[in-house]
Amino acid sequence: MMTAxxxxxxxxxxxxxxxxLLLPQVVKSSFAIDIFIRILLFSFIGVAWNLMGxxxxxxxxxxxxxxxxxxxxxxxxxxxxGISPWxxxxxxxxxxxxxxxxxxxxxxxxxxxxxxIATIATAQALMLIFLKFRDLAWGAEGTTIPNLGSxxxxxxxxxxxSYYYVVLGLLALGLFITHRIEQSWMGxxxxxxxxxxxxxxxxxxxxxxxxxxxxxxxxxxxxLAGTFYVQYIYFIDPATAFxxxxxxxxxxxxxxxxxxxxxxxxxxxxxxETTSALLQSWLGSTTGGIQLxxxxxxxxxxxxxxxxxxMGLVTDAYQRHRHRKPAHA
Amino acid sequence: MLETIVQAVINGLLIGGIYALVSIGVTLIFxxxxxxNFAQGEFVMIGMYISFYLATQFGIxxxxxxxxxxxxxxxxxxxxxxxxxxxxxGPNDMPQIFLTFxxxxxxxxxxxxxxxxxxxxxxxxxxxxxxxxxxLYIPVAKLIAFVVAMALSGALWVFLHTTDLGKAMRAxxxxxxxxxxxxxxxxxxxxxxxxxxxxLAGAAGSLLMPFYSAYPFVGQVFVLMAFxxxxxxxxxxxxxxxxASLMMGVAESLGIxxxxxxxxxxxxxxxxxxxxxxxxxxxxxxxxx
Numbered sequence: 001m002m003t004a005x006x007x008x009x010x011x012x013x014x015x016x017x018x019x020x021l022l023l024p025q026v027v028k029s030s031f032a033i034d035i036f037i038r039i040l041l042f043s044f045i046g047v048a049w050n051l052m053g054x055x056x057x058x059x060x061x062x063x064x065x066x067x068x069x070x071x072x073x074x075x076x077x078x079x080x081x082g083i084s085p086w087x088x089x090x091x092x093x094x095x096x097x098x099x100x101x102x103x104x105x106x107x108x109x110x111x112x113x114x115x116x117i118a119t120i121a122t123a124q125a126l127m128l129i130f131l132k133f134r135d136l137a138w139g140a141e142g143t144t145i146p147n148l149g150s151x152x153x154x155x156x157x158x159x160x161x162s163y164y165y166v167v168l169g170l171l172a173l174g175l176f177i178t179h180r181i182e183q184s185w186m187g188x189x190x191x192x193x194x195x196x197x198x199x200x201x202x203x204x205x206x207x208x209x210x211x212x213x214x215x216x217x218x219x220x221x222x223x224l225a226g227t228f229y230v231q232y233i234y235f236i237d238p239a240t241a242f243x244x245x246x247x248x249x250x251x252x253x254x255x256x257x258x259x260x261x262x263x264x265x266x267x268x269x270x271x272x273e274t275t276s277a278l279l280q281s282w283l284g285s286t287t288g289g290i291q292l293x294x295x296x297x298x299x300x301x302x303x304x305x306x307x308x309x310x311m312g313l314v315t316d317a318y319q320r321h322r323h324r325k326p327a328h329a
Numbered sequence: 330m331l332e333t334i335v336q337a338v339i340n341g342l343l344i345g346g347i348y349a350l351v352s353i354g355v356t357l358i359f360x361x362x363x364x365x366n367f368a369q370g371e372f373v374m375i376g377m378y379i380s381f382y383l384a385t386q387f388g389i390x391x392x393x394x395x396x397x398x399x400x401x402x403x404x405x406x407x408x409x410x411x412x413x414x415x416x417x418x419g420p421n422d423m424p425q426i427f428l429t430f431x432x433x434x435x436x437x438x439x440x441x442x443x444x445x446x447x448x449x450x451x452x453x454x455x456x457x458x459x460x461x462x463x464x465l466y467i468p469v470a471k472l473i474a475f476v477v478a479m480a481l482s483g484a485l486w487v488f489l490h491t492t493d494l495g496k497a498m499r500a501x502x503x504x505x506x507x508x509x510x511x512x513x514x515x516x517x518x519x520x521x522x523x524x525x526x527x528x529l530a531g532a533a534g535s536l537l538m539p540f541y542s543a544y545p546f547v548g549q550v551f552v553l554m555a556f557x558x559x560x561x562x563x564x565x566x567x568x569x570x571x572x573a574s575l576m577m578g579v580a581e582s583l584g585i586x587x588x589x590x591x592x593x594x595x596x597x598x599x600x601x602x603x604x605x606x607x608x609x610x611x612x613x614x615x616x617x618x
Contacts, residue, residue, distance in 0.1 A: 059426055086559045106605045110560075112422040113365035118605060126599040132595070160372075179331075248434070255427055289441030296435035303424045303431065304416055 005322075009211055020168065024161035030323040033103045033160040037232065041225060042166040042249055046257070046265025047174035048221035049250035052214045054260035055187065057194035058108075061239070062119030063209045063222050063250045065103065065126045069239035070223025071230040072130065078154070085155040089227040096223035097216045108208065110296060111197070127242035141236020145230060163232050170228060171266075172220055178262055190214060194260065224249070252295060256302050258311025272298065272302050292310045330463050337586040338579050343471040345578020346478035350533035351551045352558040352570040353482055354526035359559065360502040360566070361522035364425045368433035369555060370548025372402055372527045374438070376534020377543035378444060384451040384538065391451050391538035392473060399530035406527030407520045414523065415516065430471060433548075440545040449544040456539050474536035481532055482571055484526065489567070498522055553594075554581075557601040 015117035024033055045067070052058050073095045074088025107118040131140050150158040157163055181187045189210045201207050230236045249272075258266025275298070276291050283290060306312055340558035351373055358366045381399040383389040389397075413432065417424040458469040489495040500508040501518045509515055533551065534543075541547070555570075558577050562569030577597065 046357050057423060059423060061430075106602060109605055110331040113367075113426050114560060117365070117560075118601070119596055121553075122555075123595075125602070128598070147616035214333070228483055259423065262551055291438075292434055293438040293442065296431045296438065299427060300413075300435070303428050304413070307421075307424055324490070 024164045030160055035273065035277045037153040037160065037164050039269050040164070040171050041212050041229060041232075041271040042253055042264040042273060044167065044171040044174050044251045045222060045225045045246065046253035046269055047171065047178055047207065048218050048225065048252040050265050051178060051181065051190075051221075052211075052218040053251055054254050054264065055181075055190035055194055056069055056211060056214055057260075058211060058215070060107075060119040060218075061116050061244075061249065061251060062103075062107075062123035062246045063218070064123075064242045064244060064246040065119075065123040066100065066219040067226035067229070067246045068123075068126060068130070068238070069096045069099055070226030071236055071241040072226075073223070074227040075143075075230055075236050076137055078145070079143065085227055085231050086153070088225055089155075092223040092227050096226075097218040100215045100219035101212070104212055108211055108215075118167075120244075123242060123244070123247060126129055126236050130238040130242065138237070140238060141241070142235060145234045147234055147237065155228075163228075167232075168230055170224055174253055175262065175266075177217070177221070186210070186214075191260070194265060222300035246296075252299055256298060256309055258309030261309070262295075262313040264309055264311045271310065333586065334583070336465055337582045340471075341582030342415055342575055343468075343475045343573035343578070344582070346475035347533050347537060348551065348554045348558060348578055349482055349571045349574035350478050350529045350536075351555040352562070352574045353485065353567055354529040354560045355552075355555045355569040355602040356562070356567055357485075357526045361498050362410070362414065362418070362519045363505075364418070365425070365556075366523075366526070367552070368436060369526070370550070370552025371433050371436035371440075372405070372530035372548070373534045373537070373551050374440060374482055374543065374545065374548040375405075376402060376531035377538055377541075377547060378440070378449075378534075379531070380538040381449045381451055381543050382536040384453075389535065390453060391535055392477070394538075395477070395532055395535040398535045399528040402531030403524040403528040406524035409527070410523035411516075415519070418519075433452040437439060437545055444543075444545060446545060448544045450542050451538050453539045455603055459490070468540065474540070477535070481529060482567075486567065487531070488525075490504030494518070494521060511540075535541060549597045554597060557597055558605075560601065561604050 015075070023036060027033060028054055028328060045063070049060065049063050053060055066299050070092035073092035074085045077083040078085050081147075095249040103119075103122045107115055107122065110118050131135060133139070137143075150156065154160070155166070157166075181190070189200070189205050192203075192205055193207050193210060196208050226241060230241065233240075253268035253272055254265045255268070256272060257266065258264030272295060275294060279291055279294060302309060308315075337611050351369060354372075355366060355369050356458045358364060358369075376398040379401060380391040381392040383394040383397060384391050394522070409432070413428060414425075417428050453470065455469045460467040460469065460472070473549070487495075489499055497508065498518050499519065500511065501513055501515055505515060508518075554574070554577055556572040559570050561577070562573030575598065580600060581593045584592045588596070
């Protein structure tokens, strides 16, 4: 027998799922669907970041490295060898996973802010490699991805709605994995490491191994987003694929929404991307700097007044609600 | 060949002096306040714009505008420490990292809106002057910048080792709780440390102006160098940061000379990664934290 709270939760979730599934059938504006796709994509990247950054508090600002590796792996496989990006996507994830081993080996030697700096440096170094070595992949100019028209097997679709469902699937995968981890021993170990790494090790948590594993998973998922993104925009260059903004947004949406919570990255992305879309429609596209200025202000406000993010607001309200009628608890 | 190497080393040392001002600021804040200031580069940028506007509006020499940029940034530093940083001090890394990171993002994008992305330069009478020693070539503007940078670093060292306030700062860096028990007011010490670090960043900006362009992203170049130098020179160590900065300047310059014009950053990253791989405690030893 479900509790009343559980019933509400299930009903809300069901409603959200129905609305999200029907959305592209109802809304036909391609501008709006584009924004929905951005929201789903960055939610997914945020969910991938949150696994490591949120639960284990390993605050990476270098996830663009894996986004870029995923994007480049699938694109090189597609253009040079004609392999479908669906396979390339998985391959990109594996490449990112493998790359996270040496990168993690280096960066995990540092803790706190210096870990963050080391992750920035590795992502920038990867971007430089793709910029300099033209033989590797098109150098600084990048390349357009050949448009094959409607070709679902090559991850190319006629309607934006199809892309919407692909990235929705990715987000569902990310949320499902996060939910499973939250409920497993792994989740508790991650939170223990995030709270106090030394104390976690003292009670027998193998912190280096857990951090390595979660970094691999986080890198794998981020790479899937990279493949999807370049397939969606039909273009790749180092500045896009390894953009520092990807690293920033991955962390930002999680922190604003609620670090180390299942739905935090999604809520954070909805707020930030909606704000950004509104700003763009009010001020036009020639607004260099305004979007990130607003992001920075939101981030500062959250850190100073609401370090648990927007999810913290929701849980606080829920707790107050429960305290008012504790009879059934 | 030897002359080319000596010339590259000289070029490296000269720019390394500027890196040192930024790194010493980062390491001072890290040592005393125990946070990493991701926005340090943006304060160099603000120093540059102060000197740029003083030079173009009032005809003040960029080097002399040091006497404006340093106090202004000192005050900004005290305010930032008092109103922002003070509120997130504690055992939790996340708010500290992302508060200064948000500050960097904010200053960068505000200046993009205020000053546009255009490159701004100031031409002084000595911008194109150079000393010729044998076959060596020493640009006067860079030489002045280096000498002033070393003088300021020296002044900071004297301040930290001879004045009461300086000694209080070093005490707070070693053990904040014991320092507080000895009657040192940590908030005051932190505010001075933050102010002094930002004043050094402002000085770096003014000293750069005669030979370097100001633009909103300019700080990113210097802060990256500073982070690597601070890791290399052992976190929180002022002399270590100074020596490491000069080394990085030389390494970058040798890279540009012998590998290629735009290989400077690659050399920097290579140095960081090698340091992390083989000497994660920095060249001076000590604990990583």
